[in-house]
Amino acid sequence: MKVISIPEYCLGCGLCEIYCAAQHDGYNGNVLKAYKKGRPAPRSGLIKFSQMSWLNTCMHCDDAPCLNACISGAIKRDENGIIYIDENHCVQCYTCVMVCPYGHAQPSSESGRIIKCDLCRDSEGIPACVSHCPNAALKLVQGGA
Amino acid sequence: MKYVIIGGCIAACGAIEGIRSKDAEGQIIVIDGEKRGAYTRPLISYYLSDPDRYTDIDYRSPEFFKDHRVEVIKARAEAIDRSRQILILDNGEEIDYDRLLIATGANPVMVPIPGADQDWVKPFYTLGDAEQINQDILFAREVVVIGSGLIGMKAAEALHKRGLTVHIVEKESHILPRQLTPGTAVFMHRNLAKEGIDIIAGDEVAVIHPEHQVELKSGRILSADLVIMAVGTRPNAELAVKSGLTVKQGIVVDSYLRTSDDNIYAAGDAAETLNVISGQPEVMALLPHAHREGYLAGCNMGGQDTRDRGSVPMNSVKLLGRNICSAGAAGDEKGELLTWHDNDQLLEIQVRENYLIRYIAINMPQVAGPLTNAIEKKILVAAGDWQEFMEVGPALANIPPAYWQELRRLEANGSN
Numbered sequence: 339m340k341v342i343s344i345p346e347y348c349l350g351c352g353l354c355e356i357y358c359a360a361q362h363d364g365y366n367g368n369v370l371k372a373y374k375k376g377r378p379a380p381r382s383g384l385i386k387f388s389q390m391s392w393l394n395t396c397m398h399c400d401d402a403p404c405l406n407a408c409i410s411g412a413i414k415r416d417e418n419g420i421i422y423i424d425e426n427h428c429v430q431c432y433t434c435v436m437v438c439p440y441g442h443a444q445p446s447s448e449s450g451r452i453i454k455c456d457l458c459r460d461s462e463g464i465p466a467c468v469s470h471c472p473n474a475a476l477k478l479v480q481g482g483a
Numbered sequence: 484m485k486y487v488i489i490g491g492c493i494a495a496c497g498a499i500e501g502i503r504s505k506d507a508e509g510q511i512i513v514i515d516g517e518k519r520g521a522y523t524r525p526l527i528s529y530y531l532s533d534p535d536r537y538t539d540i541d542y543r544s545p546e547f548f549k550d551h552r553v554e555v556i557k558a559r560a561e562a563i564d565r566s567r568q569i570l571i572l573d574n575g576e577e578i579d580y581d582r583l584l585i586a587t588g589a590n591p592v593m594v595p596i597p598g599a600d601q602d603w604v605k606p607f608y609t610l611g612d613a614e615q616i617n618q619d620i621l622f623a624r625e626v627v628v629i630g631s632g633l634i635g636m637k638a639a640e641a642l643h644k645r646g647l648t649v650h651i652v653e654k655e656s657h658i659l660p661r662q663l664t665p666g667t668a669v670f671m672h673r674n675l676a677k678e679g680i681d682i683i684a685g686d687e688v689a690v691i692h693p694e695h696q697v698e699l700k701s702g703r704i705l706s707a708d709l710v711i712m713a714v715g716t717r718p719n720a721e722l723a724v725k726s727g728l729t730v731k732q733g734i735v736v737d738s739y740l741r742t743s744d745d746n747i748y749a750a751g752d753a754a755e756t757l758n759v760i761s762g763q764p765e766v767m768a769l770l771p772h773a774h775r776e777g778y779l780a781g782c783n784m785g786g787q788d789t790r791d792r793g794s795v796p797m798n799s800v801k802l803l804g805r806n807i808c809s810a811g812a813a814g815d816e817k818g819e820l821l822t823w824h825d826n827d828q829l830l831e832i833q834v835r836e837n838y839l840i841r842y843i844a845i846n847m848p849q850v851a852g853p854l855t856n857a858i859e860k861k862i863l864v865a866a867g868d869w870q871e872f873m874e875v876g877p878a879l880a881n882i883p884p885a886y887w888q889e890l891r892r893l894e895a896n897g898s899n
Binding site for chain 1: 497523525526529537539540541542543544770771774775778797798799800801806808810848849850851852853855856860879880882884887890894
């Protein structure tokens with residue numbers, strides 16, 4: 339499974355980032371609570387150019403460079419094929435950052451540890467970015483890159 | 484089909500995953516000569532810096548071999564009888580194979596400096612080495628590290644964190660000679676000196692005296708309770724040589740990771756594979772490559788024909804709070820250098836005829852992934868676009884659009 343972006347539909351509004359951030363770090367999707375204390379960190383980031391924009395998110399690759407290159411075993415794949423990170427095991431070597439063609443896995447500005455898309459595996463239903471996209475520019479599809 | 488893998492580390496794990504993606508039934512046997520199962524070698528420096536914290540340094544979960552239905556035999560491979568397709572172990576056991584993978588890794592190079600044969604001169608390569616050094620430093624105060632590559636620097640950092648006085652002796656003009664340029668190294672030298680690590684570049688160890696003194700070629704004398712020799716590694720290709728396989732720097736393989744024997748493959752630190760920038764085969768003893776090569780070898784052993792498109796040297800390392808990501812060409816390749824820096828961050832890229840061929844990013848990991856991929860996959864981006872990227876300020880959002888377009892095209896073709 340992975341979320342794909344349809345740049346033709348993307349408005350560049352950034353709601354995906356906001357709901358992504360609010361879905362993680364224990365905020366359970368509560369945007370007001372999440373943003374009260376400052377700027378929580380979205381796992382995936384929008385990329386914008388003058389003519390187009392899209393959400394640059396994890397492809398949960400079948401042969402995932404980040405998983406293969408992780409020196410600490412912190413990056414794992416679950417039974418549904420979702421590539422996620424056990425943040426407590428991350429030693430901040432950033433080898434995963436160096437090998438991801440999408441530049442998806444990124445260090446958290448707070449902890450320095452890697453944060454990445456986990457398809458909201460700890461919550462029910464479809465990923466927060468998909469369910470809150472106002473123009474259906476994000477789709478949850480089967481299969482990894 | 485019966486698969487036998489010699490070595491039980493990263494390339495072996497990759498191969499197991501590769502084989503199982505093609506063949507769910509075949510028998511897989513791993514011959515592992517190391518006491519512990521597959522752990523990630525780069526973590527031994529973390530272990531040394533804080534042994535109580537880094538106890539779990541496994542590369543895959545403990546159930547990995549069982550889950551992939553792999554039998555592990557703790558022994559060393561002694562010889563390969565190629566005509567009978569039989570592997571002979573040091574315990575006398577004989578194992579027949581249909582496909583054999585040599586993933587025997589590398590060994591640390593111990594330079595025969597006078598005095599280097601003393602028991603307080605150590606390599607730093609296995610977990611066993613790290614455990615031994617952890618014991619040795621109980622009563623040590625001062626240490627000399629010979630070599631400032633990744634292993635030497637991480638050893639130096641760990642020992643510095645443990646409170647020892649550390650001297651690093653590097654024969655080139657700056658630390659991390661394979662990763663950094665003289666200009667970018669200045670950035671790191673300052674930081675290390677501030678932390679109190681003594682860097683002696685452009686000098687060499689001449690003699691290691693039994694009185695716990697290390698004499699340099701310049702005449703300078705350092706006292707040391709312990710010397711760590713970290714001048715590099717050499718492919719462990721002895722078995723391949725003995726078996727009559729073609730070996731140059733490392734075990735020679737074709738683009739399917741096959742050795743000069745059609746039934747025998749090689750991957751990881753023991754093999755030499757294509758460097759896409761130089762166009763030459765080369766030993767790139769790096770963890771991501773070990774897995775990739777192992778995985779491809781496994782797929783091909785399992786009946787697929789996938790070419791290894793080659794790669795480039797790449798590293799990401801954290802040293803005393805600073806991250807260095809680098810990938811691409813060696814220092815002597817020609818091309819235009821572009822540099823961007825800001826307080827504590829630095830990015831240097833090298834462009835040749837509209838292709839990125841190298842980058843060094845200090846405290847700038849954000850952009851590293853696309854840059855590595857642009858080099859490795861030779862993605863065409865106009866030199867002017869790279870210039871603009873460096874001028875507006877390197878950030879993920881400023882990566883040239885041509886890169887993303889090509890990435891999407893590769894993705895659509897399923898060749899990413």
